Structure formats: C-alpha cells, structure tokens
Amino acid sequence: MxxxxxxxxxxxxxxxxxxxxxxxxxxxxxxxxxxxxxxxxxxxxxxxxxxxxxxxxxxxxxxxxxxxxxxxxxxxxxxxxxxxxxxxxxxxxxxxxxxxxxxxxxxxxxxxxxxxxxxxxxxxxxxxxxxxxxxxxxxxxxxxxxxxxxxxxxxxxAGGRRYRSASEAAHHGTGPLDAVDSWDELSHGTDPTDSAR
CATH class of the missing domain: 1.20.140 (Butyryl-CoA Dehydrogenase, subunit A; domain 3)
Known part of the structure; x- marks a missing residue:
C-alpha cells in the first residue's frame, strides 16, 4: 500500500x-x-x-x-x-x-x-x-x-540498497531480498538465488 x-x-x-x-x-x-x-x-x-x-x-x-x-x-x-x-x-x-x-x-x-x-x-x-x-x-x-x-x-x-549507507545495508543484509535488492545483486554480478551465500 x-x-x-x-x-x-x-x-x-x-x-x-x-x-x-x-x-x-x-x-x-x-x-x-x-x-x-x-x-x-x-x-x-x-x-x-x-x-x-x-x-x-x-x-x-x-x-x-x-x-x-x-x-x-x-x-x-x-x-x-x-x-x-x-x-x-x-x-x-x-x-x-x-x-x-x-x-x-x-x-x-x-x-x-x-x-x-x-x-x-x-x-x-x-x-x-x-x-x-x-x-x-x-x-x-x-x-x-x-x-x-x-x-x-x-x-x-526507504529506497533500494543503492540509497542506503553501508551500516544500513549491513543491517538489512540478514533478511530476505526484495525485488529491488535482487536486481542490485545481479547488477553487482552476484546470483541472489545462490543458497550457498
């Protein structure tokens, strides 16, 4: 909403x-x-x-x-x-x-x-x-x-990960990824579906 x-x-x-x-x-x-x-x-x-x-x-x-x-x-x-x-x-x-x-x-x-x-x-x-x-x-x-x-x-x-500070990104990195975070991961060459991470 x-x-x-x-x-x-x-x-x-x-x-x-x-x-x-x-x-x-x-x-x-x-x-x-x-x-x-x-x-x-x-x-x-x-x-x-x-x-x-x-x-x-x-x-x-x-x-x-x-x-x-x-x-x-x-x-x-x-x-x-x-x-x-x-x-x-x-x-x-x-x-x-x-x-x-x-x-x-x-x-x-x-x-x-x-x-x-x-x-x-x-x-x-x-x-x-x-x-x-x-x-x-x-x-x-x-x-x-x-x-x-x-x-x-x-x-x-809040905006996607690209607009967060490093400390905020670290804090939010433990939860599930939303669609914006997944795209950001792909942009950085990381597979967001890789469960080994």
Missing part, C-alpha cells in the same frame, strides 16, 4: 507538470477582432507567462520525489502545494473570457497598437477554449497529491 502511495504521488506530480507544459503550447483563447482582421489564437504561454516555468518546476519536483528521503519528501510536498495554489490563482481568471491584459501581448503583436483604450477598440470578443479548464483540473490534482504526500510520506518505505 505505501509503495503505491509513493508511486501515486510521483505520477500525480509528473502528470500535472506534463499537462501544464503541453497546455502552454495550446490555444487558450481566440480573439475576434472588431477591425475585420483575422481572429487571433493565443497560446497558454502567452496568456499566462508563468505556466511553462511552473509546470517544469512541478515536473522536476515529481522526479525528485521519486528518490527523496523523508525530510525532502515533505519539502517537495510543500513546494508542490505552493505551485498548485499559484497555478490555480493564475488560471482562474482565464477559464471564462480572458481579461484584456492577458491577451494584450498577442493583440499588440498582431496590430501594432498599444494602450488599453486602443486595444478595446480592436477586440470584439474573447472566447476561451477547454485548455484552461483542463489545466485547472490538473492543478487541483497536484494540490491533492501534495497534501497526500504530506500526510503519508513519513511512512513510505
């Missing part, structure tokens, strides 16, 4: 980070122009500049969580919780029609106009796609996973 807890936490972090990175390249809003110009597609990275960096950070936290010790697990969980809160707060305003400030860079690049008054004259309507909602669901999953890690991390089993 606790081995599954580690895997669940790691996979949730990795999934949220991966979806965040993918969503940063997808269209989050479509802007219809009032000047009869072609409609604009605004990607997640443009509409929410912190999306890709925070998603990469979540991915890195997920990778670190897979090998972290008890203290680091709690640190990673707190960081993951903070990232989920930041991402949720940044995504909530974009779920409906995105505010003008969020789409302004794309409109300015397409039209050459700047200033809120000028942009309001050019923008007829802003339509959100499903990507902000998908991203929001991932951030909620990330927050739940971070809370789950905080609650259960202390009871997770």
């Amino acid at each position: 606790l081995r599954r807890a580690r895997m669940t936490g790691v996979l949730a972090f990795l999934l949220a980070g991966a979806v965040g990175i993918i969503s940063s390249t997808q269209v989050w809003a479509t802007v219809q122009r009032a000047d009869a110009g072609e409609s604009l597609s605004v990607t997640g990275a443009v509409i929410y500049p912190l999306l890709a960096p925070l998603s990469l950070a979540v991915l890195a936290l997920g990778a670190a969580l897979s090998i972290a010790g008890p203290v680091l697990r709690h640190v990673i969980a707190v960081l993951g919780l903070g990232a989920s809160v930041a991402l949720i707060l940044g995504t909530v305003p974009l779920v409906g029609a995105a505010p003008l400030s969020a789409i302004a860079p794309a409109v300015t690049e397409a039209t050459g106009l700047g200033g809120e008054a000028s942009l309001r004259e050019v923008v007829a309507a802003v339509t959100a796609t499903a990507w902000p909602v998908i991203a929001m669901l991932c951030w909620v999953v990330l927050g739940l996973a971070a809370g789950f890690v905080l609650i259960t991390a202390r009871r997770w089993p």
Whole structure:
C-alpha cells in the first residue's frame, strides 16, 4: 500500500507538470477582432507567462520525489502545494473570457497598437477554449497529491540498497531480498538465488 502511495504521488506530480507544459503550447483563447482582421489564437504561454516555468518546476519536483528521503519528501510536498495554489490563482481568471491584459501581448503583436483604450477598440470578443479548464483540473490534482504526500510520506518505505549507507545495508543484509535488492545483486554480478551465500 505505501509503495503505491509513493508511486501515486510521483505520477500525480509528473502528470500535472506534463499537462501544464503541453497546455502552454495550446490555444487558450481566440480573439475576434472588431477591425475585420483575422481572429487571433493565443497560446497558454502567452496568456499566462508563468505556466511553462511552473509546470517544469512541478515536473522536476515529481522526479525528485521519486528518490527523496523523508525530510525532502515533505519539502517537495510543500513546494508542490505552493505551485498548485499559484497555478490555480493564475488560471482562474482565464477559464471564462480572458481579461484584456492577458491577451494584450498577442493583440499588440498582431496590430501594432498599444494602450488599453486602443486595444478595446480592436477586440470584439474573447472566447476561451477547454485548455484552461483542463489545466485547472490538473492543478487541483497536484494540490491533492501534495497534501497526500504530506500526510503519508513519513511512512513510505526507504529506497533500494543503492540509497542506503553501508551500516544500513549491513543491517538489512540478514533478511530476505526484495525485488529491488535482487536486481542490485545481479547488477553487482552476484546470483541472489545462490543458497550457498
């Protein structure tokens, strides 16, 4: 059960980070122009500049969580919780029609106009796609996973023998080998099934 807890936490972090990175390249809003110009597609990275960096950070936290010790697990969980809160707060305003400030860079690049008054004259309507909602669901999953890690991390089993100190390895060497220990024995050229040992 606790081995599954580690895997669940790691996979949730990795999934949220991966979806965040993918969503940063997808269209989050479509802007219809009032000047009869072609409609604009605004990607997640443009509409929410912190999306890709925070998603990469979540991915890195997920990778670190897979090998972290008890203290680091709690640190990673707190960081993951903070990232989920930041991402949720940044995504909530974009779920409906995105505010003008969020789409302004794309409109300015397409039209050459700047200033809120000028942009309001050019923008007829802003339509959100499903990507902000998908991203929001991932951030909620990330927050739940971070809370789950905080609650259960202390009871997770330790890593394989390669992560133990020499004294710990000697202490654990008297009991039966699990699957990870058996692979480690094979990696060192020792047959774990050899009863003569």
